[in-house]
Amino acid sequence: MEPRTPTEASDTLPEIKQNSYFDDNAPPKVLDSYRKLGKAFVSDHLQSGRRVVLVTSGGTTVPLENQTVRFIDNFSAGTRGATSAEYFLENGYAVIFLHRQYSLLPYSRHYSHSTNCFLDYMAEALNGEVMVNPEYQQKMLGVLRKYNAAKNENKLLLLSYTTINEYLWELKELAMLMRPLGPKALFYLAAAVSDFFLPKDRVSEHKIQSSDIKQPVTNGAPTSEPKGIASTASGKKLMIDLDPVPKFLKTLVDGWAPEGMIVSFKLETDPSLLVSKAHQALDKYSHHLVIGNLLSTRKFEVVFAAPEREEQWITVPVHRRVKSVTGARPNLSAKDWQTTEQEWLRGEQELEIESLIVPEVVKMHKEFIEKSQEIKAEDDEDLLAKALAWADSGATE
Numbered sequence: 520m521e522p523r524t525p526t527e528a529s530d531t532l533p534e535i536k537q538n539s540y541f542d543d544n545a546p547p548k549v550l551d552s553y554r555k556l557g558k559a560f561v562s563d564h565l566q567s568g569r570r571v572v573l574v575t576s577g578g579t580t581v582p583l584e585n586q587t588v589r590f591i592d593n594f595s596a597g598t599r600g601a602t603s604a605e606y607f608l609e610n611g612y613a614v615i616f617l618h619r620q621y622s623l624l625p626y627s628r629h630y631s632h633s634t635n636c637f638l639d640y641m642a643e644a645l646n647g648e649v650m651v652n653p654e655y656q657q658k659m660l661g662v663l664r665k666y667n668a669a670k671n672e673n674k675l676l677l678l679s680y681t682t683i684n685e686y687l688w689e690l691k692e693l694a695m696l697m698r699p700l701g702p703k704a705l706f707y708l709a710a711a712v713s714d715f716f717l718p719k720d721r722v723s724e725h726k727i728q729s730s731d732i733k734q735p736v737t738n739g740a741p742t743s744e745p746k747g748i749a750s751t752a753s754g755k756k757l758m759i760d761l762d763p764v765p766k767f768l769k770t771l772v773d774g775w776a777p778e779g780m781i782v783s784f785k786l787e788t789d790p791s792l793l794v795s796k797a798h799q800a801l802d803k804y805s806h807h808l809v810i811g812n813l814l815s816t817r818k819f820e821v822v823f824a825a826p827e828r829e830e831q832w833i834t835v836p837v838h839r840r841v842k843s844v845t846g847a848r849p850n851l852s853a854k855d856w857q858t859t860e861q862e863w864l865r866g867e868q869e870l871e872i873e874s875l876i877v878p879e880v881v882k883m884h885k886e887f888i889e890k891s892q893e894i895k896a897e898d899d900e901d902l903l904a905k906a907l908a909w910a911d912s913g914a915t916e
């Protein structure tokens with residue numbers, strides 16, 4: 520995994536430029552305030568020489584109307600991102616957590632979106648005060664301490680998005696702000712990003728009215744009909760004509776973050792495609808690591824694909840898999856169940872797969888930083904030798 524020197528990186532942003540995405544789609548209103556927050560955060564950690572990771576997390580929406588009643592969304596709850604962010608903090612990183620609004624957050628994730636209502640963690644004391652239910656005291660204290668430490672040491676910056684457009688603008692802005700960090704910047708792109716979107720000029724301002732349909736049209740067709748709607752002889756149909764989302768990963772690698780290490784995730788549902796798709800992504804974008812996962816097994820199995828390395832599978836042993844909040848249990852034979860239940864009964868703790876993924880990524884990032892520093896030292900030596908030779912030649916002329 521060779522770092523690229525800044526000179527190898529192109530200054531043009533070919534993929535995004537081609538699509539003129541940022542000319543055609545307006546920035547979110549929060550962008551200026553996020554720029555200020557991001558800049559202050561990065562310069563704080565630049566001064567202390569700390570590594571900074573941008574973790575993206577959760578799904579992106581594709582609004583069908585400007586005053587949005589309806590939108591396309593995906594399944595992601597942000598578990599991967601929120602959990603990974605905690606392990607990056609434990610590994611000494613400062614974390615910019617770019618997440619889908621209302622998705623899971625580091626630390627609070629332990630008490631939100633679960634089968635327990637947050638009130639179940641509370642109890643009424645004899646004096647009538649509200650206290651934490653003794654059953655949860657110890658774990659909650661541990662989580663609270665870590666959360667407060669991250670906050671007090673300014674190591675966690677929470678920024679949110681909802682739509683694919685907000686995500687792209689904010690990712691671009693943050694990546695550019697992180698450039699001064701050089702190889703100490705890490706991008707960990709766990710968000711489930713929509714592959715298709717509805718460009719600004721084809722989004723109808725108001726709620727699409729099914730009652731308005733008279734003739735067959737699709738969104739984008741020049742018609743007085745509401746955009747996005749079509750009718751047929753047999754009845755009304757909503758035809759949504761989406762464009763592919765520009766290949767922002769290429770632009771991130773080549774233009775926005777030429778010196779940082781970039782880790783992307785690849786999600787598939789067909790096991791026979793996972794490894795080849797992960798390698799395809801690596802070839803296409805020339806970045807540093809693709810972590811492949813399947814929708815159905817993502818909580819306990821992933822595969823790492825990196826240039827010039829064997830694939831590496833990371834798997835959580837069956838008896839240490841986190842039991843799902845819906846109560847779903849792994850699909851095992853009766854015999855395997857016996858062993859697993861015995862191991863569970865022995866009290867071996869549940870293991871989150873992110874506690875295995877993040878240390879591996881951290882190790883690769885450390886190697887990446889060392890390599891970059893070696894290359895820079897060699898470049899500096901070359902430059903110095905050239906400068907001395909030039910000075911010598913001037914002196915002898």
Ligand code: 9Z3
Pocket residue numbers: 577594595596597598599600708709710711712713768783784785786800812814817
């Ligand atoms: C992932 O594969 C994440 O691991 C999950 C995490 C979304 C599966 P949850 O939030 O799920 O824990 O429920 N992210 C997919 C990343 C993605 O969309 N990649 C794109 C691609 O491969 C662009 S980088 O094309």
